[in-house]
Amino acid sequence: MKPSGPIPLWFEAEDGMLLIGDCGARSLIDEAGDTPLFVYDMGTVRSTIGRLRVAMPDGLHLHYAMKANPFPPLLAAMTGLVDGFDIASGGELAMALEAGMAPDRISFAGPGKRDDELHAAIGTGVTINLESEGEARRALGMAERLGVTPRLAVRVNPDFDLKGSGMKMGGGAKPFGVDADRAAALARQVIDAGADWRGWHIFAGSQALDTLAIIEAQAQTVALAARLSEEVGRTPPLVNIGGGLGVPYFPGDLPVDARAIGLALEEALTLPPEILEESAFAMELGRYFVAEAGVYLTRVVDVKESHGERFAIVDGGLHHQLAASGNFGTVVRRNYPVAIANKFGVENAAEPVTIAGCLCTPLDRLADKVLLPPVQEGDIVAVFMAGAYGATASPSAFLGHAPAREMLVGG
Ligand SMILES: Cc1ncc(COP(=O)(O)O)c(C=O)c1O
Missing domain, CATH: 2.40.37.10 (Lyase, Ornithine Decarboxylase; Chain A, domain 1)
Known part of the structure; x- marks a missing residue:
């Protein structure tokens, strides 16, 4: 047994x-x-999001990573519950728009974005979380051809990971984002090219059930965003601090303590580093919601x-x-x-x-x-x-x- x-x-x-x-x-x-x-059951999704909003600091944006579940009726219901969608492909872009999500509330992360995907995203005014210098070059070139100002954020491969997470997207050699020591230079380049720089996307890992590890990773994320912004010499409009809140699937798994995470984040964001005082913050979650x-x-x-x-x-x-x-x-x-x-x-x-x-x-x-x-x-x-x-x-x-x-x- x-x-x-x-x-x-x-x-x-x-x-x-x-x-x-x-x-x-x-x-x-x-x-x-x-x-x-x-x-x-949308009732369950609604109460999960409602409880998380109460636990988190006022004004924290909640984004839904639709890769977790892109069922169209669920997506349509989600548009009124969260502040934005995170998409990972041109297909998800089409589904997000079809669900009624406004383009300026959509951000696109993911390695290997094709030119036709960049074309569709930049053309509709979606924020691209740039995964590399090469992707930045292609996005800027595409925007010029389209004659638009692209909304570009820099996805950072942080120099730490989310301990205990089921999947690690940051720390060490990764195909995701730009290594932290090159991220400020890329942001500067994007700004100098006349793009609308939207800030940082820092996603360290996913499916973590260790509350203290999540709190620690979030503190490191805010500190990293501040350090990089100082290097750029600009306040980022948005700092996406990732997510990673896991759910209990297996025997012995316990839910994360969202209240404790919210309190720690509130403390960090009430008196943020000066350069982030005017920044908005977002958390990006998939499975936790659904x-x-x-x-x-x-x-x-x-x-x-x-x-x-x-x-x-x-x-x-x-x-x-x-x-x-x-x-x-x-x-x-x-x-x-x-x-x-x-x-x-x-x-x-x-x-x-x-x-x-x-x-x-x-x-x-x-x-x-x-x-x-x-x-x-x-x-x-x-x-x-x-x-x-x-x-x-x-x-x-x-x-x-x-x-x-x-x-x-x-x-
Ligand atoms: C960039 C990014 N955002 C969000 C998620 C969603 O993670 P989860 O469903 O564990 O919240 C992932 C997961 O792979 C991801 O890579």
Whole structure:
């Protein structure tokens, strides 16, 4: 038997049926037409963002990194809840605009921006977070050809990392941003070329659950932004201090203490270094806003035994929910929180079962030897924490299965 991750505490059942945004899982599947199905509860997203706003200093901008979940109805609902979108491609730019986000509230980070992506972003007035001197040259050239003043910020590869983060985007040799010791020179060059310099983008890492490490990285980020701005001799309009707030996926994971992070940030920003006194600050978060709001529902197609072990084979799998299979940035495979949606909260004798996906690869396990009520054909498996890096972060074309359905409730 292996433990599964913590199911968010607010999930409840009615007559043994899991409720998502007050609707029974089975009726949601009927409404969507079939499984596999991602359901995202906008009510949960709204309360998460509301709580974070209360915890953070007044005036801190909250940006949504839409790579976490770009489902169009969710994006449209997000435009009224956050201060900006962070995009990572021309495709995301089109989706952000379609969702109704104003171009001057969109910033574009990511290595390898193609000329057509720079063209679209500069042409619409989106801020480009420059990843290199070469990208700056191409962006300035593109702006000249378009006859516009480009909005350009410099993404800095900081000289520190975010300790304990699941993915490190800063510190040491990285393909992201410009090394801190060259960042001021690049900002100066951009200003001298007549661009509208928007400031700094400093993103040290992602999926961190260590509150003190986040506080320390944010303090280092503000100090670095001040040092670089002094070198440039200009106050940056915006300092994007990154994000990295993680969510509890696995057994033993505890949520970050947002209040403690907010208090430390408030202290740092109440009396900032003089050169940053007029700067605005932003935090850029993806999974923190949406992960807990999503549930992946998949139907048990077959139940079988092999060498004394019980397997429930479902109609979904890693082609929709790669992260839960342990193949998206985790070193050791551990179980996401899972339950049988139609036997939720039922005090039945539990037995160990492995939830295997329908792909013919041993990698396709949504849960390994977890204790669940006896599983039968037709049961619905719920994988929680599925609102981020699910449908669009999984190899959905693999083996030609149909894509998962997606729906938003509580919108
Ligand atoms: C530049 C940037 N911003 C935001 C994010 C979102 O991270 P998370 O979803 O962990 O908040 C990432 C993650 O890779 C990133 O690289």
